[in-house]
Amino acid sequence: MPDLATRADIDVLLRRFYSRAMADDLIGYLFTEVAHLDLDHHLPRIGNFWEQLLFQRPVYVGQPIAVHFPLHEAATLQPAHFQRWWRLWDESIASLFEGPMADQARTRAATISESMQYRLGIESDPALFSGAYKAALGMEP
């Protein structure tokens, strides 16, 4: 399996992830019914975010954590939502890519997930999260 290496790879990964996330029984409604997410608008932005994060190309302008405050206000995000988000991210990566950059995509998502929960005032519950999540954060499984 190839490693995640180009912007086109990021776009493929994001399409895989969002098709799963939006159909998910636990978090799907947050994207569809609460945020009414328009993928044509959202995917290029989030692709820029990951391109900047993973490949250091300065293409993203935004507030990746702040955009989740209104979502939290509207729907009270919970640790279980973040756990599911992570599982779908981890599985989407595993189904397409493997290597150091794929691992980076896991680690960065886990780190941001932790700081997002902290910033939103949600008490992250490590007991809920998978060994892969904890490994990405360098925690004991």
Ligand code: HEM
């Ligand atoms: C339960 C977990 C999560 C849910 C339900 C969720 C949902 C959403 C939604 C609905 C948006 C669109 C907001 C808008 O444009 O108004 C969004 C944007 C975004 N999310 Fe999440 N998210 C979650 C966790 C995460 C995590 C862990 C990351 C870490 C990488 C992340 C990264 C982003 C980024 C980069 C954007 C785009 C920001 C921008 O447009 O500038 N999200 N998310």
